[in-house]
Amino acid sequence: MKIKYELIKNYKKARLGKLKTNYGTFDTPMFMPVGTLANVKTLTPEELYDMNSAVILSNTYHLWLRPGEDIVDKAGGLHKFMNYNGPILTDSGGFQVFSLAKKKDISEEGVIFKSHIDGKKLFLTPELSIQIQNKLDSDIAMSFDECIPYPASYEYAKASTERTIRWAKRGKEVHNNPNQSLFGIVQGGEYQDLREYSAKETVKLDFDGYSIGGTSVGEDKVTMYNMIDYAIKYLPTDKPRYLMGVGEPIDLLEGVERGIDMFDCVLPTRLARHGNAFTRNGRINLKNLKYKEDFTPIEDNCDCYTCKNYTKAYIRHLITCDEMLGGRLLSIHNIRFLIKEMEEIRESIKNDTFDEYKEEFIKQYKNSD
Amino acid sequence: MKIKYELIKNYKKARLGKLKTNYGTFDTPMFMPVGTLANVKTLTPEELYDMNSAVILSNTYHLWLRPGEDIVDKAGGLHKFMNYNGPILTDSGGFQVFSLAKKKDISEEGVIFKSHIDGKKLFLTPELSIQIQNKLDSDIAMSFDECIPYPASYEYAKASTERTIRWAKRGKEVHNNPNQSLFGIVQGGEYQDLREYSAKETVKLDFDGYSIGGTSVGEDKVTMYNMIDYAIKYLPTDKPRYLMGVGEPIDLLEGVERGIDMFDCVLPTRLARHGNAFTRNGRINLKNLKYKEDFTPIEDNCDCYTCKNYTKAYIRHLITCDEMLGGRLLSIHNIRFLIKEMEEIRESIKNDTFDEYKEEFIKQYKNSD
Numbered sequence: 001m002k003i004k005y006e007l008i009k010n011y012k013k014a015r016l017g018k019l020k021t022n023y024g025t026f027d028t029p030m031f032m033p034v035g036t037l038a039n040v041k042t043l044t045p046e047e048l049y050d051m052n053s054a055v056i057l058s059n060t061y062h063l064w065l066r067p068g069e070d071i072v073d074k075a076g077g078l079h080k081f082m083n084y085n086g087p088i089l090t091d092s093g094g095f096q097v098f099s100l101a102k103k104k105d106i107s108e109e110g111v112i113f114k115s116h117i118d119g120k121k122l123f124l125t126p127e128l129s130i131q132i133q134n135k136l137d138s139d140i141a142m143s144f145d146e147c148i149p150y151p152a153s154y155e156y157a158k159a160s161t162e163r164t165i166r167w168a169k170r171g172k173e174v175h176n177n178p179n180q181s182l183f184g185i186v187q188g189g190e191y192q193d194l195r196e197y198s199a200k201e202t203v204k205l206d207f208d209g210y211s212i213g214g215t216s217v218g219e220d221k222v223t224m225y226n227m228i229d230y231a232i233k234y235l236p237t238d239k240p241r242y243l244m245g246v247g248e249p250i251d252l253l254e255g256v257e258r259g260i261d262m263f264d265c266v267l268p269t270r271l272a273r274h275g276n277a278f279t280r281n282g283r284i285n286l287k288n289l290k291y292k293e294d295f296t297p298i299e300d301n302c303d304c305y306t307c308k309n310y311t312k313a314y315i316r317h318l319i320t321c322d323e324m325l326g327g328r329l330l331s332i333h334n335i336r337f338l339i340k341e342m343e344e345i346r347e348s349i350k351n352d353t354f355d356e357y358k359e360e361f362i363k364q365y366k367n368s369d
Numbered sequence: 370m371k372i373k374y375e376l377i378k379n380y381k382k383a384r385l386g387k388l389k390t391n392y393g394t395f396d397t398p399m400f401m402p403v404g405t406l407a408n409v410k411t412l413t414p415e416e417l418y419d420m421n422s423a424v425i426l427s428n429t430y431h432l433w434l435r436p437g438e439d440i441v442d443k444a445g446g447l448h449k450f451m452n453y454n455g456p457i458l459t460d461s462g463g464f465q466v467f468s469l470a471k472k473k474d475i476s477e478e479g480v481i482f483k484s485h486i487d488g489k490k491l492f493l494t495p496e497l498s499i500q501i502q503n504k505l506d507s508d509i510a511m512s513f514d515e516c517i518p519y520p521a522s523y524e525y526a527k528a529s530t531e532r533t534i535r536w537a538k539r540g541k542e543v544h545n546n547p548n549q550s551l552f553g554i555v556q557g558g559e560y561q562d563l564r565e566y567s568a569k570e571t572v573k574l575d576f577d578g579y580s581i582g583g584t585s586v587g588e589d590k591v592t593m594y595n596m597i598d599y600a601i602k603y604l605p606t607d608k609p610r611y612l613m614g615v616g617e618p619i620d621l622l623e624g625v626e627r628g629i630d631m632f633d634c635v636l637p638t639r640l641a642r643h644g645n646a647f648t649r650n651g652r653i654n655l656k657n658l659k660y661k662e663d664f665t666p667i668e669d670n671c672d673c674y675t676c677k678n679y680t681k682a683y684i685r686h687l688i689t690c691d692e693m694l695g696g697r698l699l700s701i702h703n704i705r706f707l708i709k710e711m712e713e714i715r716e717s718i719k720n721d722t723f724d725e726y727k728e729e730f731i732k733q734y735k736n737s738d
Contacts, residue, residue: 039687039694042411067661067686075664075682083678292436295444309452313444317436318408324693325408 002208003087003140003181005240005261009349013232013259016349019055019240021087021139022179023079026054027346028240029256031247031338032089032264037062038072038082040335041269042328045084050305051336052343054086055140057264060132061093061100061124065117069135077137089264090138092129092171092185094213095245098147106146108163126167127174134177141175141182142211143168148189150215150223157189165201172205181208183242186231189215190223195230203236210235211242212260221251228258235259249278249341249365253358256345268338272330275319278337280364286330291316304336305329371577372456372509372550374609374630378718382601382628385718388424388609390456390508391548392448395423396715397609398625400616400707401458401633406431407441407451409704410638411697414453419674420705421712423455424509426633429501430462430469430493434486438504446506458633459507461498461540461554463582464614467516475515477532495536496543503546510544510551511580512537517558519584519592526558534570541574550577552611555600558584559592564599572605579604580611581629590620597627604628618647618710618734622727625714637703642696644688647706649733655699660685673705674698 004020005028017028032055033040033048040048040056048056058078063069075081078088097104101113110125126144133141145164148157164187175182184207188194202210212231214224228243235241240261246252247265255263268278275287277298284291284298297307298315306315306329318326341361348357373389374397386397401424402409402417409417409425417425427447432438444450447457466473470482479494495513502510514533517526533556544551553576557563571579581600583593597612604610609630615621616634624632637647644656646667653660653667666676667684675684675698687695710730717726 037686037690037692038683039692042693042697044694066690067682071662071682071686074662075680081680081683081686083683293440293443311444311450313436313440314407314450314452317406317440317450321406321435323406323408324411324696325413327693328411328697 011349011354014256014349023087028261030054031342032057033335034266057089060090061096064132069132073135087139089140090133092142092144094145126171130171130175143171143184145185150219152189161188161194161198183209183211185211185213187213192230199231199234209240232259268334269331272334273327278334286316304333306333380718380723383625383718392456397630399423400711401426402704403635426458429459430465433501438501442504456508458509459502461511461513463514495540499540499544512540512553514554519588521558530556530563530567552578552580554580554582556582561599568600568603578609601628638700641699641703647703655685673702675702
């Protein structure tokens, strides 16, 4: 079965909805933790269920290289391979090709680049990306797109955007997995008319959902918010909208406000491994000396396993000593932080209090130390 | 309250017993997982409880350096600091001083050596080791001993053994924690008469339990078995006997056969981080190419979380990609393997079938690939 999106309610442009998948029905807007190499770093599926996670994301490029899509296929697909009984979305590999590979040769056919592991020459095409994802058997596959450099000339962005639409079409033509949905990706770099063009043309191809793709570098916030605004009005209301690679607590609010339903980001787990934690008052770095004798949890009223059981002083000790449990405990807190934020956002849309919630959140979050 | 040991039954020299502690009563012989820096690497206390772990070991030397015993004391002791609600044994720091420090200056007073972290000069004495352990508030503290080099001259071993007894006495005199038991350590290197002398003199000091200490290097198996035999007959039957730093599956059998009640070793977690797993047929290395498409668990009939949920191919993938979850899953399996072995050993003592169990185990284990 393909996924089904049901719009429950709008609050201005913000959307409360339900995403029906082969692995259960989940509320949107939602945040999706990233499990790059068929695991959310340091964590088990049970820990993710406990945090109320829904869809998780895994990376086609990384799984293509290791262990290879045939191994995952022989295991019975990604769910069985990694033992995750929730929905899985796979990206197309596009972002990794354009961000990890130092040199690449882009043609109409696809992209030639070098493996970030052993420098081996690789050739990824729109068709191959979809074929790999078909074998991975994720619930949602993404079309192969070019993440346009930022800034880029209008001419470059236009040619690339047009090519990405042709790539989306080619990918859709070879897509062959009745249990897997396929999303199109709106590109266009920072240009309003290209975003509009890309949105309209991509929608014509009739995908199961639409993503708003970023650039390969990480544009500034205003540009990112603009890129959403430029495109989202052309997307159908009965399909989910996914903003790729965004996970800053305030960006989630900005995205939801503009009509986004799904987000993913490596930020909560990456920050965790570097000793950082989200709190309602802003990010904190547990390596800071001031936490050495702080025998309180990261957040007093947080319901995560970490905050219910451990103090900042203990986590600081683990992080300082490079003990992996430290990164694991912080990953649990940080992912739960974003998932809980999304739960509260949904509640506020339901209660028509989203604007107040957002204002209050930002006010408190900026009081960071 | 101090610990209490109750001998339930002997099978030849092997002992079935109970260890009563402030955190519950546990069966012996037992294997104790090692939590060097106030955590069993990668694992939570709940995961240890699930494996039926009892006592865990933590390292005085490491905690002295990071976070420092005063922090642990302010946290309310090691149990509260690391959130472990089972008994904790702390070693004396002796082994680390003699194995980690490249240069050391041993005198009657104590040992001057350099920190393995920053090279800072440190001075550890028998009194200080006990005072640190008093503050850590473990359930069982160990006397400070010299781990004699191997091989060592008889003269050196004799002088060191006599000094270790004087150190044990000095430590006992300053020990001041009514909820903490104190064990003496039998030394004597590889020499039979020194082991006998050390056992008798240490017992005279009347400790709550007795450990048989090894050398600082890792002697051969025959020497290790001899060191047990030389000493154990002089130890009282109403106190627990602990063989330090031993955790090979077959060594556990050999130790139990000789009358040992407690074992500890970093082996299961260290092997795990390097991709190795214990199996009844011997150790296997999951990095081996032959496991690439092996979609069976490490052991079909193992009751651990890892074997119930994951395949060798998946764990191999995680280990190959340096994903921490791989080491975590293997740590769970390896610790559970040893704890289960101890459960079966206890059952075989109870049923008078220890000899058969041991023979069968060794026969199967040696069929390793």
